[in-house]
Amino acid sequence: MNSKKTINTQGCNRLLSLLALLALVPFQLSAESARLPAGPSGQALAFTCAGCHGTDGSSVGPSMPAIAGMDPEVFVDAMKAYRQDERNPSIMNRIAKAYTDEQFEAMGWFFASQRLRLFPQPYDPRLAEQGARLHDDYCEKCHENGGRPGDAGTLAGQWMPYLHFTMEDFISGKRKWPRKMQRKVDAAIEEAGGDAIPALVNYYGSQQ
Amino acid sequence: MTPLNRRTFIQAAGGGAALATLGFPSLVLGAARRVVVVGGGVGGCTAAKYLRKLAPDIAVTLIESKPAYTSCFMSNEVLSGDRTLQSLTFGYDGLRGYGVEVIEDSVVGIDPERKRVQTAGGSRFDYDACIVSPGVGFKWDAIEGYDEQIANQSIPHAWYAGPQTQLLRNQIESMPEGGHVIIVAPPNPFKCPPGPYERASQIALYCKHHKPRAKITILDAKDAFSKQGLYIEGWTKLYGYGTDDSMIQWVSAAQGGAIEGLDASTRTLVGLVEDFQGDVVNIIPPQKANAIAFAADLVDGDWCPVDKRTFESTRHQHIYVLGDASSASKMPKSAYAANSQAKVAAAAIAARFQGKEPGDPTFVNTCYSIVGEDFGISVAAVYSLDAETNSIEPIPGSGGVSPANASPEIRKREVSYAHSWFKNVINDMMK
Numbered sequence: 001m002n003s004k005k006t007i008n009t010q011g012c013n014r015l016l017s018l019l020a021l022l023a024l025v026p027f028q029l030s031a032e033s034a035r036l037p038a039g040p041s042g043q044a045l046a047f048t049c050a051g052c053h054g055t056d057g058s059s060v061g062p063s064m065p066a067i068a069g070m071d072p073e074v075f076v077d078a079m080k081a082y083r084q085d086e087r088n089p090s091i092m093n094r095i096a097k098a099y100t101d102e103q104f105e106a107m108g109w110f111f112a113s114q115r116l117r118l119f120p121q122p123y124d125p126r127l128a129e130q131g132a133r134l135h136d137d138y139c140e141k142c143h144e145n146g147g148r149p150g151d152a153g154t155l156a157g158q159w160m161p162y163l164h165f166t167m168e169d170f171i172s173g174k175r176k177w178p179r180k181m182q183r184k185v186d187a188a189i190e191e192a193g194g195d196a197i198p199a200l201v202n203y204y205g206s207q208q
Numbered sequence: 209m210t211p212l213n214r215r216t217f218i219q220a221a222g223g224g225a226a227l228a229t230l231g232f233p234s235l236v237l238g239a240a241r242r243v244v245v246v247g248g249g250v251g252g253c254t255a256a257k258y259l260r261k262l263a264p265d266i267a268v269t270l271i272e273s274k275p276a277y278t279s280c281f282m283s284n285e286v287l288s289g290d291r292t293l294q295s296l297t298f299g300y301d302g303l304r305g306y307g308v309e310v311i312e313d314s315v316v317g318i319d320p321e322r323k324r325v326q327t328a329g330g331s332r333f334d335y336d337a338c339i340v341s342p343g344v345g346f347k348w349d350a351i352e353g354y355d356e357q358i359a360n361q362s363i364p365h366a367w368y369a370g371p372q373t374q375l376l377r378n379q380i381e382s383m384p385e386g387g388h389v390i391i392v393a394p395p396n397p398f399k400c401p402p403g404p405y406e407r408a409s410q411i412a413l414y415c416k417h418h419k420p421r422a423k424i425t426i427l428d429a430k431d432a433f434s435k436q437g438l439y440i441e442g443w444t445k446l447y448g449y450g451t452d453d454s455m456i457q458w459v460s461a462a463q464g465g466a467i468e469g470l471d472a473s474t475r476t477l478v479g480l481v482e483d484f485q486g487d488v489v490n491i492i493p494p495q496k497a498n499a500i501a502f503a504a505d506l507v508d509g510d511w512c513p514v515d516k517r518t519f520e521s522t523r524h525q526h527i528y529v530l531g532d533a534s535s536a537s538k539m540p541k542s543a544y545a546a547n548s549q550a551k552v553a554a555a556a557i558a559a560r561f562q563g564k565e566p567g568d569p570t571f572v573n574t575c576y577s578i579v580g581e582d583f584g585i586s587v588a589a590v591y592s593l594d595a596e597t598n599s600i601e602p603i604p605g606s607g608g609v610s611p612a613n614a615s616p617e618i619r620k621r622e623v624s625y626a627h628s629w630f631k632n633v634i635n636d637m638m639k
């Protein structure tokens with residue numbers, strides 16, 4: 001609106017020249033802009049998350065998960081689950097109800113394309129070592145590469161307090177287990193008892 | 209996202225050399241555009257950082273009167289003793305790392321015709337766009353007998369974190385065993401709607417352990433307040449609210465809580481119905497946009513009207529007003545809101561510099577309050593613009609406050625979320 005007010009002859013020339021040059025721009029660019037849906041962009045939507053999840057999704061707060069570099073499908077599934085009150089309701093369920101599926105996808109793509117920055121956190125090396133073994137035996141099949149970002153979420157380097165919350169929710173039945181996970185966690189607990197979860201969490205936290 | 213950014217443009221034009229032959233290189237690439245930011249608080253810092261992130265070719269100068277930022281958010285924890293002021297204070301080197309020029313000076317005027325900012329130190333800064341995020345000022349004439357000097361010396365407002373926060377903390381620590389603390393809460397709208405009630409809670413948290421017979425009275429200019437149900441739930445659980453022995457009393461306006469005057473020498477507050485005397489008195493005065501907003505003719509009444517698609521002032525073109533000083537209904541005056549608005553304004557300015565229309569805005573507010581040990585509560589909202597009414601509207605069916613009577617484990621988690629939120633929001637604004 002205001003930019004229109006300031007257009008002068010020079011501005012018009014510039015606009016025409018830009019239009020002329022646009023013809024030279026590889027066509028997928030204009031195709032992309034044609035596909036842009038109305039409403040806020042994925043970037044604009046994702047920027048609003050940073051107050052809690054850190055700039056571009058790299059959280060510096062230990063209770064808030066890093067979401068940078070996250071698989072977009074995992075992101076969308078998580079947001080849908082929150083929207084349907086399927087995860088232990090605290091705050092994300094209230095926020096998720098504001099968005100459409102398309103907006104979740106747009107945000108998901110934004111975060112997927114961000115580099116994950118990890119921050120050192122204190123961990124217990126003994127537990128981490130035990131956790132590494134448990135991970136290999138019970139978790140690595142789905143959480144590949146030690147739990148690096150992939151199609152089963154980000155565990156490696158994830159904030160430990162957040163991981164503890166998540167495991168508490170699974171174990172207390174407040175979050176639905178993904179396929180096979182409950183059996184695997186039960187088996188890990190059978191092997192290592194009360195140390196199993198702290199060991200796994202310390203292992204993920206140790207990957208910095 | 210950017211159909212034609214500088215790099216693709218050069219590529220499209222067949223390399224930089226080709227541009228020169230077209231005869232308008234400076235027009236196309238733009239002589240470096242300059243944005244001057246007034247105020248290095250939440251809105252100003254976030255906008256400066258995001259401008260540099262979105263468009264590194266924009267020169268950004270931020271002018272702030274203080275050498276470092278001390279955040280108000282979490283400053284109530286200084287009153288319980290859970291935190292030091294030091295832990296709330298952050299320098300501007302992080303912003304400098306993004307290429308923002310940070311200048312310590314006070315802005316005294318903005319000339320919208322010349323597009324020029326004037327400082328107390330005698331410097332002038334020309335701008336293509338100016339961002340103003342100066343926070344709130346106080347209506348000193350609202351409570352007779354209260355003024356800035358008294359606030360600095362004996363009856364702090366502590367509504368800017370800093371020496372007055374420490375003064376209030378010291379007064380609470382040194383008051384007698386069964387001492388009486390009075391908090392005077394302001395009328396709407398004001399900075400941080402749940403803040404006075406979190407303050408009462410944090411003082412109660414200290415007293416519970418150190419002065420268990422102390423009383424805290426909130427004298428309110430209102431008949432209702434933010435997150436009221438949840439505060440009362442917490443106060444009932446933690447501080448005996450509702451019993452004769454309650455540590456916290458809340459006196460609504462209807463019950464005589466509205467205060468008209470102060471006798472500073474006896475720490476007596478003059479109400480419409482009765483007077484109140486305290487050992488420690490904290491007056492949070494009624495508020496308006498900070499002084500520079502008035503000096504720069506950006507206000508209509510107490511606050512600065514803006515086009516909510518961009519946060520550009522509706523009074524002067526090329527000036528954008530963010531945060532507490534803006535009239536951003538229906539967003540509250542909070543750090544999260546200022547942070548969210550700043551990104552909308554930064555994106556709008558970057559788009560306009562490229563000759564594009566700003567996109568549709570989206571806003572979020574999330575605000576935690578710590579009522580006591582292991583008892584955190586929150587309010588959240590996601591908003592979109594109603595362009596027809598120029599109103600920022602919560603998206604129906606979303607947002608709201610923490611559930612009533614939630615499990616202790618959820619309440620405890622919200623405390624840890626509050627602390628993580630603090631780290632992330634500070635990081636997002638200036639690191």
Ligand SMILES: Cc1cc2nc3c(=O)[nH]c(=O)nc-3n(C[C@H](O)[C@H](O)[C@H](O)COP(=O)(O)OP(=O)(O)OC[C@H]3O[C@@H](n4cnc5c(N)ncnc54)[C@H](O)[C@@H]3O)c2cc1C
Binds near residue numbers: 279344
């Ligand atoms: C006790 C308390 C608790 C709070 N808790 C929370 C919370 O938990 N969550 C939340 O979201 N919000 C909270 N807030 C609110 C939050 O602090 C404000 O909403 C937020 O700081 C607004 O940002 P701003 O940019 O508008 O202003 P500010 O952050 O106040 O920044 C304004 C800056 O401008 C500078 N300035 C002013 N005039 C000039 C001038 N002429 N020249 C140069 N510099 C100038 C000031 O020095 C200041 O640094 C709380 C507030 C208080 C008082």
